[in-house]
Amino acid sequence: MELTWELVAFLGFAVMTLGSGLMVVTSSNLFHSVLFLMTSLFGVAGLFVLLVAPFLAAIQVLVYIGAIAVLMLFVIMLTRQVMSRPELYNQQMAGALVAAAILFLALLFVLTPLADEIGGDVAQVNAEVIAEADDAPDVDYITVEELGRAFVTRNGFVLPFEVTSILLTAAMIGAIVVAREDEA
Amino acid sequence: MISAELANNLLAVAPEILLTLVALVVILADLYLPAENKRITGYIAGLGLFGIAIATLILVPANQSLVLDNTLDTVEEQLLWGGMIRSDDLARIFRVMVIFTGGLTCLMGMGDRRLNYKAEFYAIIVIATIGASLLSAAADLVMIFIALETVSISLYILSGFIRLPVTPGQEAEQFAMRSAESGLKYFLFGSFTSAFFLYGLTLIYGFSGGHTNIYEIGQAFGAAGTEGFENVVTDTIPLLFALLMVTVGFGFKISAVPFHFWTPDVYEGAPTPVTSYISTVSKAASFAVLVRFMLAVFSPEELLDVATSSYSEWWVQLFAILSVVTMTLGNLLALVQRNIKRLIAYSSIAQAGYTLMGVAAIATTQAGDGAASVAFYMFMYVFTNTLLFAVVILFTNATNSETIADMAGLSRRSPWLALAMTLALLSLAGIPPAAGFVGKFLLFRAAVDSGLTWLAMIGVLNAIVALYYYLVVVKVMYVDRSEDDDVPINIPNPYPLVIGTSAAAVVLLGTFLITPLNSWAEAAGLDLFRLIS
Numbered sequence: 029m030e031l032t033w034e035l036v037a038f039l040g041f042a043v044m045t046l047g048s049g050l051m052v053v054t055s056s057n058l059f060h061s062v063l064f065l066m067t068s069l070f071g072v073a074g075l076f077v078l079l080v081a082p083f084l085a086a087i088q089v090l091v092y093i094g095a096i097a098v099l100m101l102f103v104i105m106l107t108r109q110v111m112s113r114p115e116l117y118n119q120q121m122a123g124a125l126v127a128a129a130i131l132f133l134a135l136l137f138v139l140t141p142l143a144d145e146i147g148g149d150v151a152q153v154n155a156e157v158i159a160e161a162d163d164a165p166d167v168d169y170i171t172v173e174e175l176g177r178a179f180v181t182r183n184g185f186v187l188p189f190e191v192t193s194i195l196l197t198a199a200m201i202g203a204i205v206v207a208r209e210d211e212a
Numbered sequence: 213m214i215s216a217e218l219a220n221n222l223l224a225v226a227p228e229i230l231l232t233l234v235a236l237v238v239i240l241a242d243l244y245l246p247a248e249n250k251r252i253t254g255y256i257a258g259l260g261l262f263g264i265a266i267a268t269l270i271l272v273p274a275n276q277s278l279v280l281d282n283t284l285d286t287v288e289e290q291l292l293w294g295g296m297i298r299s300d301d302l303a304r305i306f307r308v309m310v311i312f313t314g315g316l317t318c319l320m321g322m323g324d325r326r327l328n329y330k331a332e333f334y335a336i337i338v339i340a341t342i343g344a345s346l347l348s349a350a351a352d353l354v355m356i357f358i359a360l361e362t363v364s365i366s367l368y369i370l371s372g373f374i375r376l377p378v379t380p381g382q383e384a385e386q387f388a389m390r391s392a393e394s395g396l397k398y399f400l401f402g403s404f405t406s407a408f409f410l411y412g413l414t415l416i417y418g419f420s421g422g423h424t425n426i427y428e429i430g431q432a433f434g435a436a437g438t439e440g441f442e443n444v445v446t447d448t449i450p451l452l453f454a455l456l457m458v459t460v461g462f463g464f465k466i467s468a469v470p471f472h473f474w475t476p477d478v479y480e481g482a483p484t485p486v487t488s489y490i491s492t493v494s495k496a497a498s499f500a501v502l503v504r505f506m507l508a509v510f511s512p513e514e515l516l517d518v519a520t521s522s523y524s525e526w527w528v529q530l531f532a533i534l535s536v537v538t539m540t541l542g543n544l545l546a547l548v549q550r551n552i553k554r555l556i557a558y559s560s561i562a563q564a565g566y567t568l569m570g571v572a573a574i575a576t577t578q579a580g581d582g583a584a585s586v587a588f589y590m591f592m593y594v595f596t597n598t599l600l601f602a603v604v605i606l607f608t609n610a611t612n613s614e615t616i617a618d619m620a621g622l623s624r625r626s627p628w629l630a631l632a633m634t635l636a637l638l639s640l641a642g643i644p645p646a647a648g649f650v651g652k653f654l655l656f657r658a659a660v661d662s663g664l665t666w667l668a669m670i671g672v673l674n675a676i677v678a679l680y681y682y683l684v685v686v687k688v689m690y691v692d693r694s695e696d697d698d699v700p701i702n703i704p705n706p707y708p709l710v711i712g713t714s715a716a717a718v719v720l721l722g723t724f725l726i727t728p729l730n731s732w733a734e735a736a737g738l739d740l741f742r743l744i745s
Contacts, residue, residue, distance in 0.1 A: 182221060183294035188358045191346060194232060195362045198339040201239070202369030205332045206395075 038078055045071030056116055058104055066097045083172050102200075106207040220284065224292045224299040224349075227268045227307055228342050234260040235338040242331030250331060254322035257334035258706070261315030261341065269308050272299065287427065287744050295425040297349040298504075301736035305587050306348035306500040310493045313594045314341035316714060317493070319706045320485040320598070324605050326374050326387055327483055333373060337489065340366035344497035351508070353413045353424045356501055360409070360465070363494050364402050370489070371395040371482040383612055394481025401464065401474040409461025415454035416509065419445035426508040427744045433509065433523065434516035446521055455510065455526060459534075462505075465498035466564045469538040479557035484608065487553060488601035491560045492594040499590055503571055503583050506531075507740055512575045515743050524575040531572040532667055539565025539674045546681050551614050552604055555681065556597070559640060562678060563593060566655055569667055573658040574740075581661060583737035585654035588730055592639065592647035592721045599714040600636040602707060603629050610701045616685055620692035626701040630689045632711050639718050641682040642675050647721035654730070 048068035055061045069092045076085035178184040222229070237260070238253045245252060284290045290298045297303070318334045327333055343362025350356040372395020377384040420429040421443045433451075436444040445451065463471035479487045506527050507515075513522035542562030549555040567589050574582035604614070606629060611618050623630035639646030652675060659668040703711075721729060 181294075182218070185294070185296075185354060187225065187293040187296045187346075188352075188354045191228075191342070191355075191358050191362060194235075194339055194342060195358065195365060198336050198362070198366050198369070201332050202336055202366070205330065206369060206372055206375075 034078060037074070041071045041074035041078065043071075044068070045075065054116065059101070062097055062100045062104065065100075066093050069093050069097065086172065102203065106204065220289075221292045223272060224297060225346075226272060227264055227311060227345050230264045230267070231261070231311070231338055231342045231345065234264070235335050235342070238331055238335045238338065242335075251322060253331040254318055254334050255706070257338055258315045258318035258322075261311050261318060261338065265308050265312035265315065268304065268311060272304055272307070287742050291351060291425070291427070291744070294352075295427070296352045296355040297346065298351040298427075299349060300739040301732065302500065302504065302583065302587065302740050303349035305591065305732055305736045306496060307345045309591050309594055310344040310348060310497050311341055313492050313496070313598055314338065314344070314489070316598050316602075316710055317485050317489045319710050320488060320602055320605060321483075323609070323704055323707050324483055324485055325609060326384070327485070330373075333370070336366050336370055340370070340489070341493065344493050347497040348500040350501055351426055351504065353417055353426065353429075356426075356505065357410060357413060360461070360498075360501070361406065363497060364406065364465075367486065367490055367494060368395055368399040368402060370486040371398045371478055373486065374483055390481035391483060392481075394478045397474055398478045398482075405461050405464035405471065408457050409464075412454050412457025412459075412461065415450065415457065419451060419454060426505055430508045430511045430743060431516070431518075433521065434511055434513075435518040435520060437520050438518055451523060452526065455523070455530070458505070459527075459530065462498060462502045463534065466495050466502065466567075467561050468534050468564050468568060469541045469561065472538070472542070472561050475561055476554045476557040479560075480551060480553045480614070484553070484601055484605045487556075488598055491556065491601075492597045495560070495564065496590040496594050499567060499571070499586055503574060503586055504740060506571070507574060507583075508743065511743060515741060528572050528575050531568050532664060535565050535568035535572055535667060536670050537565075538562070538568060539671065543674050543677045543681075546678070549681075550616055552607075552616050552619070552685070553614050555616065555685070556600060556604070559678070559681070560597065562674065563640065565674070566652065566671055567593075569659045569664070569671055570655045572667065573655075573662040573664055575662075581654070581734065581737060582658045583740045584730065584733035585651075585658040587733040587736050588654050589651040591729060591733070592651045592718065595714045595717040595721070596636050596639040596646070596648060599632055599711060599718060600640070602710045602714065603633040603636070606701060606703060606707060610699075611696075616688055617692075618694070619685065619688050621694035621697040622689040622701075624697045625699060626703070629701060629703070629711075632715050633689060634686050635715055635718055637682040637686055639722070641679045643679075645719060645722045647718050650722055650726050650730075 045068050048064040048071065051064040052061045052068060055064060069088065073085045073088040073093075076082075076088055179189045180186055234257060238257050241253050241256060242250060284299060287298070290300050292299055314337055318337050321327055321333050321337065340363050343359045343366065346355065347359040347363060350359050372392050374388045374391035376388045416429060417424060420432040421441065423429045423432055432441050432444050433446070435441045436446045460471060462468075464474075467475040478490065482490065506524075510523040510527055512524040513519045516522070539562045542558050542560075542565055546555055546558035546562065549558060567586055570582050570586040570589060572582075573585070606626075607619060607622065608614055610625075622633070635646055639648035642648045642652040644650075652671075656668040656671055659665070659671065
């Protein structure tokens with residue numbers, strides 16, 4: 029197999045995703061687990077970039093890492109006595125293994141033929157899709173750039189966008205006040 | 213040098229910018245003030261909001277700005293920030309109302325010792341007020357939803373604000389548990405109805421052919437089928453469904469029957485200043501957006517340039533029916549209440565019912581007195597309820613009780629408090645010289661003028677029923693005797709200011725200020741009838 033930079037990047041992101049994923053479930057410190065989850069999700073974002081889906085990658089970073097993982101960190105910090113897990117394994121390990129194996133086989137036998145059918149070269153397919161879209165100019169399609177501009181122009185959505193940030197500030201302050209114990 | 217257009221845009225959201233600054237100052241001040249001076253943050257928030265309310269009254273341009281020259285004449289000029297908000301008199305009257313009442317609530321919060329005088333309380337009240345203020349002006353589906361959520365989410369937090377006390381005590385723990393329960397109930401009901409509301413909004417967005425501005429949507433619905441509006445959905449069932457979904461969202465916020473189930477429990481459990489805020493600011497801002505939304509999206513035929521179809525008849529009927537059910541059920545259930553906060557909860561449901569009468573009257577009369585009566589009624593109602601709750605807080609602080617029977621002898625323990633409470637109750641009952649009389653008169657007149665005489669009759673009958681339970685409280689305060697008759701009730705700072713201001717407002721709005729406020733409200737009502745062409 030020829031060693032291209034794409035392959036190297038893919039391998040890097042794959043190791044990052046799977047390795048951190050493994051650390052998420054094996055780490056005994058819950059806080060570390062969440063940090064590894066963030067790395068794993070970042071690897072997935074990298075895979076999206078390789079699949080020529082930059083918007084999906086950006087959303088992955090913003091929503092999963094920026095919002096959901098940070099939310100988990102807040103919840104862990106605000107809750108008492110969940111920082112460490114005394115038991116890493118529970119009684120359902122056999123069931124989990126079977127489920128994982130079935131899922132893996134399903135992926136192998138359903139998705140691999142599908143990928144072969146498409147032709148395997150995703151970048152090529154994407155290029156064709158984009159070329160087709162260019163041929164049909166009356167199809168409205170919004171680029172990431174336009175989306176970004178709409179958020180910050182005066183005649184766009186800047187007002188609700190800014191108010192949302194105020195709303196989130198209030199929600200965060202409120203969550204901390206409601207969850208934290210009063211000091212004596 | 214900034215352009216005139218930018219200046220107009222900035223001035224239109226000046227109240228919100230200033231409110232954000234106040235919220236930030238409160239949070240920062242809390243960090244740096246020594247523990248014994250933290251109460252100052254309450255004064256910063258309260259007095260800051262008073263200042264902003266006055267600045268809004270004078271500065272923010274509309275048709276009759278008191279200071280500035282650059283009045284915005286056409287609807288297109290009033291639609292700012294890409295049509296997100298409309299800076300008109302309706303927005304201004306409701307903004308002044310909610311910001312001023314927000315300030316009163318902050319000062320009220322300083323006297324409720326169960327809140328522990330936390331600065332976060334004032335900061336979140338100020339942020340909720342930002343939402344309420346934007347809601348009064350919102351003219352776009354996106355803006356309406358975000359402003360509504362800013363109010364709602366802040367209030368979910370505030371309802372559950374009372375923490376378990378550091379030093380154990382049975383009564384204090386009970387209050388904390390009830391507060392947590394009310395916060396959770398409010399959140400569950402609220403997020404559920406928000407989902408309905410959002411679903412309704414997306415349907416309207418889709419049916420209109422992809423507009424988010426409510427005035428453009430109204431135009432599209434009116435002109436459906438003509439050139440440029442071919443893909444607008446006009447089928448009855450889907451549109452009616454969307455209207456009902458949206459009504460669920462609004463109905464929850466104004467606690468109209470049958471979306472009122474949360475009201476008594478949340479009112480009873482939440483910290484009393486928060487209850488006051490829910491019953492005044494949140495309700496007033498929701499009425500503002502309700503009248504604006506309905507009139508713009510489902511406009512009456514006469515207001516549209518091109519009218520192939522009109523749907524205003526639907527919501528007029530819908531709100532007339534909601535009004536009857538809401539006021540009747542609210543008043544009947546209020547008759548049997550023992551707890552003063554639950555009594556006010558049912559009374560506030562009934563008051564929402566009266567106000568819905570004005571909403572139903574809007575579309576059929578073009579004089580603008582339907583919307584004007586809603587604005588006037590809400591203006592006097594927010595002060596009346598604030599006055600009522602301020603007295604309830606002092607009473608609860610002194611007796612650790614919220615039962616009506618325990619108010620016995622209040623007139624001997626504190627004559628001024630009893631007088632203030634009586635004034636508020638008379639205003640709610642609609643007896644002159646309190647402002648409630650004028651408010652009810654305007655609502656009934658608007659209903660009769662728009663051919664809804666039967667609705668006005670039911671309203672009058674309801675007002676008579678309501679008189680009974682309001683007067684029972686007055687009787688308990690003045691006639692009944694209690695063991696503590698000679699123990700005076702302490703009125704700490706800044707309560708003289710809160711009670712004095714709102715009592716003065718209730719009396720003045722019922723006497724000398726009727727004409728100025730009514731003409732302002734009528735200007736606001738007329739503004740509402742001008743749509744884009």
